[in-house]
Amino acid sequence: MAKIGILTGGGDCPGLNAVIRGVVKSAVGRGWEVVGIEDGFDGFLHPEKCRPLGLEEVRGILPRGGTILGTSNRGNPFAFPIMREGKVELVDVSDEVRSRILQLGLTALIVVGGDGSLKIAQEMMRRGVPIVGVPKTIDNDLLETDVTFGYNTALETATDALDKLHSTAESHHRVMVLEVMGRYAGWIALESGIAGGADVILIPEIPYDIDRIRDAIIARCKRGRRFSVVVVAEGAYPKGGNRVLKEAAGGKSVVERLGGVGEALSRELGGVLEMDIRVTVLGHLQRGGTPSTFDRCIGSRFGVKAVELVEAGAFGQMVCLKGRHITSVPIEDAVRSLNLIDPSGEMVRHAEALGIMLGR
Numbered sequence: 001m002a003k004i005g006i007l008t009g010g011g012d013c014p015g016l017n018a019v020i021r022g023v024v025k026s027a028v029g030r031g032w033e034v035v036g037i038e039d040g041f042d043g044f045l046h047p048e049k050c051r052p053l054g055l056e057e058v059r060g061i062l063p064r065g066g067t068i069l070g071t072s073n074r075g076n077p078f079a080f081p082i083m084r085e086g087k088v089e090l091v092d093v094s095d096e097v098r099s100r101i102l103q104l105g106l107t108a109l110i111v112v113g114g115d116g117s118l119k120i121a122q123e124m125m126r127r128g129v130p131i132v133g134v135p136k137t138i139d140n141d142l143l144e145t146d147v148t149f150g151y152n153t154a155l156e157t158a159t160d161a162l163d164k165l166h167s168t169a170e171s172h173h174r175v176m177v178l179e180v181m182g183r184y185a186g187w188i189a190l191e192s193g194i195a196g197g198a199d200v201i202l203i204p205e206i207p208y209d210i211d212r213i214r215d216a217i218i219a220r221c222k223r224g225r226r227f228s229v230v231v232v233a234e235g236a237y238p239k240g241g242n243r244v245l246k247e248a249a250g251g252k253s254v255v256e257r258l259g260g261v262g263e264a265l266s267r268e269l270g271g272v273l274e275m276d277i278r279v280t281v282l283g284h285l286q287r288g289g290t291p292s293t294f295d296r297c298i299g300s301r302f303g304v305k306a307v308e309l310v311e312a313g314a315f316g317q318m319v320c321l322k323g324r325h326i327t328s329v330p331i332e333d334a335v336r337s338l339n340l341i342d343p344s345g346e347m348v349r350h351a352e353a354l355g356i357m358l359g360r
């Protein structure tokens with residue numbers, strides 16, 4: 001009888017509970033045991049955070065946002081933050097994590113995470129831990145899968161926000177700026193912008209030119225469209241400029257925290273436009289709430305597939321979606337670099353053909 005562990009790492013994301021439920025149901029169906037590790041890899045360092053997961057524990061969780069296991073984006077076992085003499089120090093606790101996995105008698109560990117957690121998973125694999133990965137992130141920035149789960153729900157939230165902002169834009173003849181998440185990838189901005197009828201979409205993959213944005217907004221006014229809706233990805237930045245950071249890496253946060261480009265853009269535009277400008281930062285609303293039908297379905301199927309991979313001994317693989325099929329790829333291929341938008345690719349061309357201004 002196999003005994004598998006499952007953990008959720010990195011930022012929370014709609015559909016995590018669907019994956020956990022999918023794993024538990026299909027593992028229990030095989031007569032296997034499942035151990036849930038709380039708060040990502042961090043959970044291995046605390047015996048009370050490793051608990052049995054059965055059908056009872058996953059009942060009713062399918063429509064719930066977040067993760068019943070908790071998560072953390074600060075629990076990298078290879079650079080684990082501890083306080084020493086009042087200062088944060090990063091230490092390697094991977095040996096401790098590995099021994100704990102052995103102690104628990106896990107046949108395999110399923111890691112549900114984004115780029116960061118899957119890189120950790122790959123490193124743990126190299127140290128002999130049998131791992132299967134599941135691609136999670138609202139940013140959709142993982143390679144080798146058509147889509148990550150969570151992205152679809154975030155898109156729905158962003159599109160809904162754009163629909164709502166249109167009313168005020170039109171009624172008040174304003175420029176309404178919506179800042180969305182996505183880190184270094186512009187997927188949420190681009191697809192919600194297309195779906196939500198944005199007039200300007202700014203993405204990290206195409207550094208923007210403020211004069212051209214101004215010209216596009218003025219040209220709309222001349223055509224009688226006295227308002228504009230702008231969606232800007234948090235990682236977007238002006239030509240020759242830098243990304244706007246909330247916090248640099250290395251402080252409280254292990255990775256840099258993006259945010260603030262909406263306000264920066266509004267200040268820049270305010271200097272060259274007469275119109276009123278208002279900014280909305282969508283923030284963590286994109287990560288919360290009940291997962292969309294698509295994410296519930298894909299999350300559940302990813303969970304089932306992860307168990308199938310464990311059964312087949314296909315360790316080091318990440319489940320993925322290719323077309324309409326759930327299949328798998330080596331984790332290392334998925335985290336080799338980020339899945340970014342091709343500035344001369346089809347989706348950008350289609351957006352431009354719709355008359356959307358992409359900042360260039």
Ligand code: F6P
Binds near residue numbers: 011073182257
């Ligand atoms: O990776 C998901 C994400 O929501 C990014 O889009 C965003 O930059 C980041 O996480 C925010 O992280 P935190 O919740 O730590 O502020």
